[in-house]
Amino acid sequence: MYCVKCGVELDDAEKVCPLCGLKVYHPDLKLEEAKKSYPISKVPSYETVNKQGILLLITAALMVPVVICILCDIAITGSFSWSGYVLGGILLFYVCGVLPAWFKNPNPVIFVPAFFASVIVFLLYIDIATGDEWFLSFAFPAVGVLGIIVTAITAVCRYVKKGYWFIASGCFFAIGGYTVLIEFLLYITFGFKTHIPWSIYPLTGCVIIGGALLVIAISKPLRRRVQRKFFI
């Protein structure tokens, strides 16, 4: 039989043209039966790298220092003290680096807040273990608000596929506001105070850039002009 598209003669074993994929068909002629030149059912199988196996290996490798530290800690001090930091640090690394890899398509909108939450828990542990009192008034709001900002940006970038000028301007406003918050928290927790609040400077800069981006985002002719002026 011939392929009507490619014009090449086909071996009797070909059911479709190997060049163009067109089905071999003739309304009047019966297709002849023939054997392929290779046993096409015998597909060799190869060993592939098992992702889960590697992740298990990493998990096991991370367990080793944790166990050693806890054993040493208990042997030396007789109680569970400094090894808690090691355990917490490694858990933190695990949550941000290894845990998402277990999933097929990890969603950053879930894993980013999870990471910030684990940072907060770790800081809470350190706060309690050292007996200081900076967690509720400083660490929790500082990390929590940063977590909310980063999660919001991630979520918007992931689910809203346009309006990047607006997102960029929002980022700058958020960063400016965040510096003010940090200064306030430093003041109420640790009593840091300067004559003129330092957060004015980053705030002003961020507001100017953010405002400019917002104007560009709103005004279409301006956006076009900016593109014309700064094209690469």
Place this chain on the structure above:
Amino acid sequence: MEKQLRWMRLDNAAKIYPAARRRSWNCLFRLSATVIENIDVVVMQKALDITVKRFPSIAVRIRRGAFWYYLEELSTPPPIKSEAAYPMARMSFKDVRKCAFRVVCYENRLAVEFYHALTDGSGGLIFLKSLLAEYLTQKYNLNIPFERGVLDRTETPKKSELEDSFLKNDGPVSSSRKEATAFKLRGTLENDGYLNLVTGIINADELLALSKQYKVSLTEFLTAAMIYSIINIQNRTVLKKKHQKPVKILVPVNLRKIFGSTTLRNFALYVTPGIDPKLGDYSFEEIVKSVHHQMGYEITAKNLAAKIAANVGAERSLILKVMPLFIKNFAMKLVFNLFGERKSSITISNLGVVDIPDEMKPYVTRFDFILGEQALCTDACSVLSYNGKLYISFLRTVRESEVEREFFCFLRSLGIKIKVESNKR
């Protein structure tokens, strides 16, 4: 006392293959012969047991030294394997370290798959012919003369067959290896590593007559046709002319005739004729002419000797020699990944006309030559002719059969009749 196993260094061209290997890529090639009746595996095993002794540079395995890999003679001949869904089923490096070639029988076809570090197509063909002659002798009681590439299996191997001819034929100066990066074909990789084979069978005389019309050799004609096809593909995929890359074909050149060598190990180099589509639209006639002159200029003893000198020079450097193997591997792999296959769009390896003694001819209906999958190129093209028929095989790692289609349809438009067969699932 245990017999001392013969060992030898890898030849100059072979050194890159174990170093640049990947998990999914081992450079293999397959030569096969189809006979009139189904192969008797028991007789074939006996024939193999006898034949391997004559080829101490092919019946080997690869072993690791402190500074270099080396070939070691096999203590026992390998068993005959059965065919898989596609040729050149992956040969892991673990397998290469046990035995670096495999003999595969399927119905009436005998195939030998060689790890490229052992030998090149011409050397492999002599092994296949000798094995086939031994098989036919045992099976049908033939009296086959030792001529046209069939060796006497009982004689001791000659020294000239085992030499590394590269080291003898290097030129006084080495040529630069700098080349332009070529256009690369792309496609969707098969998930399970399936290799798609498409073979086009053409009347050799018809194609030869056509290439005579253009006043070029058959290899030059096929190279030009391939360049023309790939330029068409590039025109479809890369629309802006200024972003297009040169289309270059890697054509291996057998150096045995040029330098008068009879070695059974690697002794081939390559040339990369090509066309830069940035310069304008080429007609097929222009491409044929350009390829003819490019190859005529490149394939001269002096030019090739300078190329050999560049490769041999690196091997002779004392600093490189004393570098531990793993550092050498790392460096060679890096160089290969950066330069190796990036300088050509596809390989066309033409083994030429296969000739066998007249006594064997009634029993052998067909020969095939298939070049194994490439590291980066999606397709590999290999050509061989036997008994008035030309077999053009494409082996590809991707699903799309774009190159084959373009190439065969172009030949078809020149009025060449083509019969196509494949292992399409």
